[in-house]
Amino acid sequence: MATTYEAREIETDIYKFWENNECFKADAKSKKEPYSIVIPPPNVTGVLHMGHALDATLQDILTRYHRMRGYEALWLPGCDHAGIATQNVVEKQLAKEGKTRHDLGREEFVKITWDWANDHKGKILNQFKKLGASFDLSRARFTLDEGCSRAVKKVFVDLYNKGLIYKGSYIVNWCPRCQSAISDIETQYENEDGKLWEISYPLKDEMGAIVIATTRPETMFGDVAVAVNPNDYKYKDLIGKKCVIPLTGREIPIIADEYVDKSFGTGALKITPAHDPNDFEVGRRHNLKSIKVIDEQGRMIACAEVHPELHGRDRYDARERTIRMLKDHQVLVRITDHPHAVGKCQRCNTTIEPLLSEQWFVKMEPLAKAAIEKVKDGSIKFVPSRWEK
Numbered sequence: 233m234a235t236t237y238e239a240r241e242i243e244t245d246i247y248k249f250w251e252n253n254e255c256f257k258a259d260a261k262s263k264k265e266p267y268s269i270v271i272p273p274p275n276v277t278g279v280l281h282m283g284h285a286l287d288a289t290l291q292d293i294l295t296r297y298h299r300m301r302g303y304e305a306l307w308l309p310g311c312d313h314a315g316i317a318t319q320n321v322v323e324k325q326l327a328k329e330g331k332t333r334h335d336l337g338r339e340e341f342v343k344i345t346w347d348w349a350n351d352h353k354g355k356i357l358n359q360f361k362k363l364g365a366s367f368d369l370s371r372a373r374f375t376l377d378e379g380c381s382r383a384v385k386k387v388f389v390d391l392y393n394k395g396l397i398y399k400g401s402y403i404v405n406w407c408p409r410c411q412s413a414i415s416d417i418e419t420q421y422e423n424e425d426g427k428l429w430e431i432s433y434p435l436k437d438e439m440g441a442i443v444i445a446t447t448r449p450e451t452m453f454g455d456v457a458v459a460v461n462p463n464d465y466k467y468k469d470l471i472g473k474k475c476v477i478p479l480t481g482r483e484i485p486i487i488a489d490e491y492v493d494k495s496f497g498t499g500a501l502k503i504t505p506a507h508d509p510n511d512f513e514v515g516r517r518h519n520l521k522s523i524k525v526i527d528e529q530g531r532m533i534a535c536a537e538v539h540p541e542l543h544g545r546d547r548y549d550a551r552e553r554t555i556r557m558l559k560d561h562q563v564l565v566r567i568t569d570h571p572h573a574v575g576k577c578q579r580c581n582t583t584i585e586p587l588l589s590e591q592w593f594v595k596m597e598p599l600a601k602a603a604i605e606k607v608k609d610g611s612i613k614f615v616p617s618r619w620e621k
C-alpha cells in the first residue's frame with residue numbers, strides 16, 4: 233500500500249463511482265424542493281485558471297450543501313463559444329504557422345475553429361471533474377448548441393416584434409483589419425509615444441483664432457464644433473461664436489461643455505463625433521450632426537468635407553499629409569510629445585478606429601423596470617443585499 237496519498241489514483245476512482253451511480257443527476261420530476269445553479273460558462277478560448285477553481289468550489293459547496301439537506305440539487309455545467317474571441321485565438325494559432333484564415337477558406341476555418349472549441353470543451357469539463365465538481369454532466373450545454381441558438385433567435389425575434397430591438401447609428405471600436413466591431417473588453421489599451429498638435433482655427437468674420445489641441449489631426453475634417461470648458465475664463469467671450477476649419481474652410485460653432493478639461497492642451501478641443509467616443513457624447517448633448525471622414529478600411533472618405541488631396545488615403549498617410557498642409561498654411565502652432573493610451577484590437581493588434589456604424593440595440597429601460605420590480609417585491613434576492621442598491 234502506498235505510504236502517501238495519491239490523489240490521481242484515489243480521486244479518479246471516486247469520481248468514476250459518482251458518475252457510474254449518477255450521483256449528481258437531478259430528477260426533473262422529483263417532489264423535493266428544487267435548488268439549481270447554472271454555471272457561468274467558461275469560454276472555450278482557453279482552459280480553466282485559478283479563478284475558475286475558486287468559483288467552481290463555491291458553487292460545488294452550495295450544491296452539495298443543499299443536496300445533503302434534502303433538496304433536488306442541480307448544478308448545470310456548460311461552456312461558452314465566446315464568438316469573436318475564439319476566432320481570435322484560432323487565428324493567432326494559425327499566424328504561428330504563417331497562415332491566415334483566408335489561406336484556409338471559410339469551410340476549413342470553421343472546421344478547425346469547431347475542433348478547437350470541442351477540444352477545449354472536453355479539457356474544461358475534465359478540469360472541473362478533477363476539482364470534484366458535483367455537476368450534472370448529462371445536462372452539459374454549449375452556448376452554440378442547437379437548442380441555445382434557437383432560444384437566442386426566438387428571443388431576438390420576440391424582442392424585435394415588441395419594438396425592444398432596433399437599429400441605430402452608434403460609435404463602435406472598429407478594427408480596419410478584422411473588418412469588425414470589437415467589444416470594449418476586446419480592446420486593449422497600449423501606451424504610445426504620440427504627439428499633441430496645436431492647430432489654429434481662425435474666427436469667422438473677425439480677427440483672431442482659437443487654438444485647439446489634438447492627437448489626431450487627420451480627423452479634423454469631421455469636426456462639427458470646437459468645445460471649451462464653460463468655466464474657462466480665457467474663452468468666455470468666444471462661446472457661441474463661429475470658427476473655421478483650416479484647409480477646407482467649413483464653419484463650426486464654438487460651444488461650452490463640462491467634458492473639456494481646462495488644463496489639457498490649450499483647453500480647447502475639436503469635436504469629431506463620428507471618430508471619438510467622448511466627442512460622440514458631446515455631439516449628442518449639443519445636437520450636433522456627425523460627419524464620418526474615415527471608412528471601414530481606415531481610409532479617408534472621398535466626401536466634400538475631406539480635403540481632396542486626402543481622398544482614399546490611409547489614415548496614417550492622411551495624418552502626415554494633413555500636418556504638412558497645416559504647416560504650409562502656418563496654422564500649426566505647436567507640436568509636443570504626448571504619450572497616451574491607444575486602443576488596439578486584441579485579435580490582431582491593429583489600432584482601433586472609433587467610427588459610426590449601424591448597430592442593433594436593445595431598449596433596456598422597460599426590461600430593467602420589470603427586473604427591478606421583482607427585486608423590490610422580494611421575488612429576486614441579492615446576496616449580499618447591498619447589491620440591491
Ligand SMILES: [Zn+2]
Pocket residue numbers: 407408409410411577578579580581582
Ligand atoms: Zn483586428
